Amino acid sequence: MVTSPPLSENELLESASKIAGKTLRQIANQQRLETPDNQTHHKGWVGQLLELSLGATAGSLPEPDFLHIGVELKTLPLNRTGKPKESTFVCAINLTNLESQWENSLVQRKLSRVLWLPIEADPDIPLAARRIGSAILWSPDKDQESVLRRDWEELMDMIAMGELEQITAHQGQYLQIRPKASNSKALCKGINSEGEEILTLPRGFYLRTILTMQILNQHDPEIK
């Protein structure tokens, strides 16, 4: 089944409502894809499957998945109690050519409109049998945006000061910075406090589950 890109948010929501309640096996069959037994060697499989199914187009470009309607697609793995099981990767960070304004940042653009797709992710449920939940089309409210912005500014300030190596995943209320690499030996260019080029671990921005849990609860206050 080939899905063409949605022309509007409503079209996207309609496609999403058609797959709600279905299992990953059903969607994989529609796409003529094999379902792996586990995700250890297929960590991005669920996300790519849903991109295909909903007609996402951005590929591996640093842009929202549905560029023409400005919507980013994110799967949201839930544990058996219905809480987000993992943090959510947002984007990689260019450490040598720093973005200077939140308003124009990639984090802001990707998070300004997100279609969250909750997915059962209790390890006791076989991957193929996991069900897709009801999609949530979300934009940060004023409070959420101000926290995101403050986190982003604090973290980017540290990078700008050459304090990259002092940044830990403990910082940030909603946004954190963590490694985003093939392994701990993969290096990229960064800048130290003397302004010199150094080699360091590639990093990315991630959303903490405290925010994604809040998003779930805003949409579905009585389900837990």
Place this chain on the structure above:
DNA sequence: AGCTGATCATAT
């Protein structure tokens, strides 16, 4: 059990 740092696959 939750969290941080590490890791896996693929496209360009």
Place this chain on the structure above:
DNA sequence: ATATGATCAGCT
């Protein structure tokens, strides 16, 4: 190497 899609797995 850098971007996308993320989850794994050991430590606290």
